[in-house]
Amino acid sequence: xxxxxxxxxxxxxxxxxxxxxxxxxxxxxxxxxxxxxxxxxxxxxxxxxxxxxxxxxxxxxxxxxxxxxxxxxxxxxxxxxxxxxxxxxxxxxxxxxxxxxxxxxxxxxxxxxxxxxxxxxxxxxxxxxxxxxxxxxxxxxxxxxxxxxxxxxxxxxxxxxxxxxxxxxxxxxxxxxxxxxxxxxxxxxxxxxxxxxxxxxxxxxxxxxxxxxxxxxxxxxxxxxxxxxxxxxxxxxxxxxxxxxxxxxxxxxxxxxxxxxxxxx
Amino acid sequence: xxxxxxxxxxxxxxxxxxxxxxxxxxxxxxxxxxxxxxxxxxxxxxxxxxxxxxxxxxxxxxxxxxxxxxxxxxxxxxxxxxxxxxxxxxxxxxxxxxxxxxxxxxxxxxxxxxxxxxxxxxxxxxxxxxxxxxxxxxxxxxxxxxxxxxxxxxxxxxxxxxxxxxxxxxxxxxxxxxxxxxxxxxxxxxxxxxxxxxxxxxxxxxxxxxxxxxxxxxxxxxxxxxxxxxxxxxxxxxxxxxxxxxxxxxxxxxxxxxxxxxxxx
DNA sequence: CGTACGTTTGATCTTTCTCAATAATGGTGG
DNA sequence: CCACCATTATTGAGAAAGATCAAACGTACG
Numbered sequence: 001x002x003x004x005x006x007x008x009x010x011x012x013x014x015x016x017x018x019x020x021x022x023x024x025x026x027x028x029x030x031x032x033x034x035x036x037x038x039x040x041x042x043x044x045x046x047x048x049x050x051x052x053x054x055x056x057x058x059x060x061x062x063x064x065x066x067x068x069x070x071x072x073x074x075x076x077x078x079x080x081x082x083x084x085x086x087x088x089x090x091x092x093x094x095x096x097x098x099x100x101x102x103x104x105x106x107x108x109x110x111x112x113x114x115x116x117x118x119x120x121x122x123x124x125x126x127x128x129x130x131x132x133x134x135x136x137x138x139x140x141x142x143x144x145x146x147x148x149x150x151x152x153x154x155x156x157x158x159x160x161x162x163x164x165x166x167x168x169x170x171x172x173x174x175x176x177x178x179x180x181x182x183x184x185x186x187x188x189x190x191x192x193x194x195x196x197x198x199x200x201x202x203x204x205x206x207x208x209x210x211x212x213x214x215x216x217x218x219x220x221x222x223x224x225x226x227x228x229x230x231x232x233x234x235x236x237x238x239x240x241x242x243x244x245x246x247x248x249x250x251x252x253x254x255x256x257x258x259x260x261x262x263x264x265x
Numbered sequence: 266x267x268x269x270x271x272x273x274x275x276x277x278x279x280x281x282x283x284x285x286x287x288x289x290x291x292x293x294x295x296x297x298x299x300x301x302x303x304x305x306x307x308x309x310x311x312x313x314x315x316x317x318x319x320x321x322x323x324x325x326x327x328x329x330x331x332x333x334x335x336x337x338x339x340x341x342x343x344x345x346x347x348x349x350x351x352x353x354x355x356x357x358x359x360x361x362x363x364x365x366x367x368x369x370x371x372x373x374x375x376x377x378x379x380x381x382x383x384x385x386x387x388x389x390x391x392x393x394x395x396x397x398x399x400x401x402x403x404x405x406x407x408x409x410x411x412x413x414x415x416x417x418x419x420x421x422x423x424x425x426x427x428x429x430x431x432x433x434x435x436x437x438x439x440x441x442x443x444x445x446x447x448x449x450x451x452x453x454x455x456x457x458x459x460x461x462x463x464x465x466x467x468x469x470x471x472x473x474x475x476x477x478x479x480x481x482x483x484x485x486x487x488x489x490x491x492x493x494x495x496x497x498x499x500x501x502x503x504x505x506x507x508x509x510x511x512x513x514x515x516x517x518x519x520x521x522x523x524x525x526x527x528x529x530x
Numbered sequence: 531c532g533t534a535c536g537t538t539t540g541a542t543c544t545t546t547c548t549c550a551a552t553a554a555t556g557g558t559g560g
Numbered sequence: 561c562c563a564c565c566a567t568t569a570t571t572g573a574g575a576a577a578g579a580t581c582a583a584a585c586g587t588a589c590g
Contacts, residue, residue, distance in 0.1 A: 019359075049502075068412045071498040076412040090405075093398045094284075098405050098503040133358045135400075140355075140363050142407040147333045147341040150414040150459030154546070185568060194415030199546055201570060217555090233336040237314075238363040419578070450536060464578055466538060482587095 008037055008110045011084030012058050014172055018241050019137055020130035029124055033117075035110040040103045046087060047101040055111040057087045062107015063183035066090075067191065068099045077192035079141055080104070080165060080183070084172055089135045092117075104183040133240075140238045149194040152233060154203050157193045159232035162213065162220060164239070171241050179221045273302055273375045276349030277323050279437055283506050284402055285395035294389055298382075300375040305368045311352060312366040320376040322352045327372015328448035331355075332456065333364045342457035344406055345369070345430060345448070349437055354400045357382075369448040398505075405503045414459040417498060419468050422458045424497035427478065427485060429504070436506050444486045 013027050022030075037060065040046065046057055046064060064081040078099065081087055091097040092114065121128040141164075148160045165182070169175045182189075186204070187197040195203075207213045212228045214221045222228050278292050287295075302325065305311065311322055311329060329346040343364065346352055356362040357379065386393040409429075413422045430447070434440045447454075451469070452462040460468075472478045477493045479486045487493050 066408070068408065070412060070416050071500075072416075074416045076415040078408050078411055090401060093394065093401050094405070094505045096502060096505075098505070099408060129358065132397075135404075136355060136358050139400075139404045139407060140359070142404060142411065143331070143333065143343050143364060146343055146407065146411045146414060147335060149411055150341045151335050151337075151339045186570095187568080196547055197569085198548080198571090201568095202546095205570080235336075237361060240359045240361075240363070452536080461579055462537085463539090463580080467578090470538080 007031075008035065008060050008108075009033060009058065011060055011172070012086065012110075015084035015086070016127075016130040016134055018171055019133045020126070020242075022126055022130060026124055026126050026130075029120060030127060033112050033120065035112045035116075037108055037110050039106065039108050042103055042106050044103050045100060046103065046109060047091065047097050047099075049097055049100055051091075051097045052095060053088050053091050053097060053114075055113055056089070056092060056117050057101075058110040058112065059083055059085045059087055060108040060110050063104040064101055064107070065104050065184075065188075065192070066099050066101050075191045076194065077188065078145065079138070080192070082165075082169055082172065083107075083174060086131070086134065089131060090138065104188065137240045140240060144238045154193070154195055154199055155206065156232050157195070158189065158200065158203050159207065159212070159228050160234050161189070161193060162222070163229050163232045163234035164236075166222065166225075167234075167236055167239065171239070179219050182218045182220055185218075272296075273300065273325050273373075274298060274323065276325055276437070277351065277375075280349035280351070281392075281395040281399055283436055284398045285391070285507075287391055287395060291389055291391050291395075294385060295392060298377050298385065300377045300381075302373055302375050304371065304373050307368055307371050309368050310365060311368065311374060312356065312362050312364075314362055314365055316356075316362045317360060318353050318356050318362060318379075320378055321354070321357060321382050322366075323375040323377065324348055324350045324352055325373040325375050328369040329366055329372070330369050330449075330453075330457070331364050331366050340456045341459065342453065343410065344403070345457070347430075347434055347437065348372075348439060351396070351399065354396060355403065369453065402505045405505060409503045419458070419460055419464055420471065421497050422460070423454065423465065423468050424472065424477070424493050425499050426454070426458060427487070428490075428494050428497045428499035429501075431487065431490075432499075432501050432504065436504070444484050447483045447485050450483075 009031050013022070013030050016022060016030070017027075035058070040062070047053060049068070059081050061083055063083075064085075064087060066078040066081070067075050068078065069075050081101075087101050087109070117131075121131065144164075148157045152160060162180075162182075166175070166180050169180060170177055184192070185197075186200045189195075189204075190197045190200045193200065204213070204215065207228075208215055211223055212231065214223055228234075274296050278287070278295050281287060281295070282292075300323070305327070312318060314333070324346050326348055328348075329350075329352060331343040331346070332340050333343065334340050346366075352366050352374070382396075386396065406429075413425045417425060427445075427447075431440070431445050434445060435442055449457070450462075451465045454460075455462045455465045458465065469478070469480065472493075473480055476488055477496065479488055493499075
């Protein structure tokens with residue numbers, strides 16, 4: 001457990017800035033938030049249903065997910081978290097957490113005392129607003145996730161998850177825009193999409209055979225991104241990114257991405 | 266359009282008080298928020314994807330839902346709204362709404378200027394907190410909805426929707442605790458649960474044959490609530506109601522409800 | 531009384547699940 | 561380096577849940 005690791009919260013700033021305008025002072029205030037850094041192993045829980053959280057964990061490195069388990073024992077993954085995500089704005093204000101947060105891979109987490117967050121919110125309205133917006137955008141992602149699970153077939157569902165993951169990773173500057181290391185196995189992909197691992201496998205093989213994705217172990221790339229997005233019914237409006245994705249991607253953007261960027265200007 | 270209807274915002278206060286502690290002054294401040302009242306017909310849109318909302322609509326009478334439509338034209342209903350719900354905290358801070366809000370029945374809506382909400386939030390921290398909490402609880406409902414659609418079979422899914430609806434209506438004192446007028450047809454029930462109307466019909470008939478529900482047109486009652494909740498895998502923790510439901514129901518509560526209430530004390 | 535809308539029912543077809551077995555893959559200890 | 565183990569991926573065959581298509585039946589309402 002390392003206290004006050006300078007630079008650890010860069011990713012959080014990059015995350016919040018995607019949706020909101022932050023001044024240099026705002027950014028500096030976030031970066032200097034007191035926190036402790038800790039490594040968590042793959043599959044370790046950061047929060048369990050029923051807990052009452054007292055610190056706010058920020059994912060610095062690695063990947064995590066939110067999930068709930070039904071009475072029958074099956075699991076539904078509700079969202080993926082990538083570096084820079086605040087993992088617990090969702091539970092901060094309620095008595096008991098209603099879902100679990102679990103690491104998908106080994107990674108590092110910065111924990112900020114809730115009190116410090118409260119202080120920052122009071123001192124800096126722009127930061128308060130940015131946190132609210134980030135939380136709302138998270139809700140928007142939950143909604144789109146429901147649409148996928150409820151109304152898209154297995155192929156679109158998986159394609160949609162891949163598109164969203166790639167888009168989010170890109171918009172935070174975490175990828176080369178070519179290849180994405182998917183932080184989960186086919187079982188977990190099934191739990192995320194409401195399918196079985198077996199069916200996930202068949203769909204992935206089909207997408208591969210159709211030339212829509214290329215795989216090497218868990219690394220995935222998209223030879224024809226536009227076509228995949230079309231099939232996935234992926235429109236990034238719900239991600240509410242202010243300026244679209246990185247310049248590199250903006251050039252070669254999907255039509256829907258282009259529209260979105262144009263509309264946002 | 267009637268301005269300043271006194272008493273119209275009672276329902277909002279009742280809603281916010283379910284999760285947060287509000288002083289008499291806080292409640293008075295909410296009740297005296299300037300607003301206009303308007304009637305909306307069944308199926309009319311209160312908000313469309315792409316809109317930028319400038320007022321905050323509060324549902325006073327009648328029922329509404331949030332939904333998204335896929336590229337293929339199918340609809341996924343994401344949540345039901347009942348009197349007292351603020352319909353648009355979710356979109357207030359983002360540039361473009363990412364989903365639609367549509368009346369399920371005829372009803373009345375109070376529109377509060379966003380500016381007035383901002384003022385109130387600045388003046389009364391407890392109200393700000395209550396609004397945040399209500400928004401978080403809404404997110405929790407989105408998540409549970411996803412679990413239903415992703416991991417429960419048709420029977421449990423519909424049963425779950427019925428349990429949640431009844432519980433929410435009860436906890437806001439909008440029912441006699443016996444019979445519930447479901448504000449939607451079987452097509453809409455299908456769009457909410459990710460099923461077809463035909464299959465919804467078959468499941469309803471089956472639940473009826475099993476004695477788990479009784480129907481008269483759209484009015485539904487639950488002869489064996491406990492058993493239905495069991496089958497639905499319904500645990501109201503995610504609704505984060507502070508003191509459980511009305512005293513009447515608390516007496517005859519489901520085991521899960523009872524546990525929840527006990528835990529909350 | 532006819533029209534529109536919603537419900538109900540039957541027959542058939544598809545998608546996805548389940549069960550089961552086999553093949554890769556990566557890591558471990560010897 | 562190799563044998564062994566656990567985990568994950570892949571494939572096949574059969575079953576089941578739910579979708580689709582089509583028609584009939586009610587009921588409210590103009």
